[in-house]
Amino acid sequence: MHYARPVNFAQLLFPDFSLILCGWLVCRYTALNRTVWEQVESLVYYFLFPVLLFQSIVRSPLDLGAASSLIAAGLLMGMAGIALAYSLPALPWIGARIDRRDHAGAAQIAFRFNSFIALALAERLAGPQGLLQIAVLIGVCVPLFNVGAVWPMARHSGTGFGAALLRNPLIVATALGMATNLAGLQIPDWLTPTVNRIGAASLALGLMAAGAGMQFGSLAQGKVLAASVLAIRHLLLPLVAWVLARLLRLDATQSTMLLAFSALPAASSAYVLAARMGYNGAYVAALVTLSTLLAMASLPFALGVLLQR
Template sequence: MLVHTRGMSTAWLLLPDFLLILSGFLLCRHTALNRSVWESIEKIVYFLLFPVLLFNAIMKSPLQPGQTLPLAGVGVATVGVGVLLAFALGRWPGVAGRLHASGAQVAFRFNSFVALALAERLGGSQGLAWMALLIALCVPLCNIAAVWPLARHGGQAYHRELLRNPLILATLGGLLANLAGLRFPQPVATTLDRIGLAALPLGLMAAGAGLQLGGLARGPRLAAALLAIRHAVLPLVAIGLVAAVGLPPAQATVVVAFAALPTASSAYVLAARMGGDGPYTAGLVTVSTLLGMVSIAAWLAVLRTS
């Protein structure tokens, strides 16, 4: 009964975030706020609001290497396993190169909007700081790994894509500001805080507005394998590493929630922009988002019983 109660408690914590996703889906399909409106909102979130949120969270987070190094190691190792497994799928017989280049990122990328909203609900400001650190370390890794197969398949220069990525720039900027001890005057700090606060609700609603299932029929076996890595293998890897390293319960909760996240909603944007199969990637993002509604609570319940 206790495990069930805790699982229900986690589900209730997640419910407001997924209701925001649902509201975005309904608004996009049943009101004048159609897809073209949400595409503009996605750009504002991706290029302004979310980078500001990341920059602020990382700049203000005490790095405390001695306390956070094991947490960071588990997070980076988990993502690394996802990258290796996703790339290995490209060697399967019969896997179309364009589909694999487009969809591989779904196995290891994560929805940072959901990550930060969830971390704050699970662990308050400290949980948010830990999740921001994981994002800071893993966003560059994930973006490099996501851009590489698409650039190679499409004949594009991936260095340019990485250097222009706003999330990588915000991450590096936040780390440099943190190390330099930078602090803004109160009016500037308050303005940046308010800009960042808008990122989570709008980002979650934009993720809902982009949900679609079309395109998966072109590679169902590959889709199933990629989603299995994202929602089954990586949480199991994280739980195993958490036990091996002996992370404190609060950090273990954050890192397992991180491993169980739905994939990044921007995966579709990246695939479409770099000449990949946009509809196939959008289908993967949709299913991953729906799976995330139950998988995060389920894996956190498994962690508590392990």
């Protein structure tokens, strides 16, 4: 898993985190407030991102046999994150210091990921092949992570979660893209420039929307729980991914994508899910914000330290 030349990952990631900062500054200090960015987030999530996912999968031939190790690594890493998050209340010292209800809402922070940042980083790190691989990881992990996020809260919710999964635009786009790819079909040449522009817009707006969604309130409460789920997200999962990449003998690009995937910040929609299901949305929003900041350290750690070993 060594690179032929040194890579400054902190410098490589700077443009993406600059866009996150721009989104936060624009949302906080201009008339383009949170109400505006909620609409932008919906546009990205329901239209722009699915188009990018579909294009990323269709653009390059997909070899399921070659991708099977990467898929297995992503699922195993995800299950490890879910298991670690679920185990927190049972741990001797930590369990006595966390609120069980707050844990149910915040456990998702330990394993859910920000798709906006995942797709932006994949293209910068490995080009079209990286986009294809991260799209496959997103497609197979989103259902698992969504179930893992909702399960602790499910007893207090009457939502039709199975139907919601089937309507998830990222899952639908991934399934359609894989079916189209395996059928040997392509996007027509005359439509490709339009699709490319949609993809570029989705990355820039998605990153800015992630910044606009950052909130710094409620960080003072539940410090032990916050430290625990963020340690899983930004320290333990990269270590798990590094071990899996070696055990499953992933190639250099697959290892890069898995390590990047393991160190992503938590999904910006986590607080929406928690609030919608009657939990402490403000607390989860604060954890998402802190996770986004911590990713500025965990991504260079995963890519610049672990990947080189």
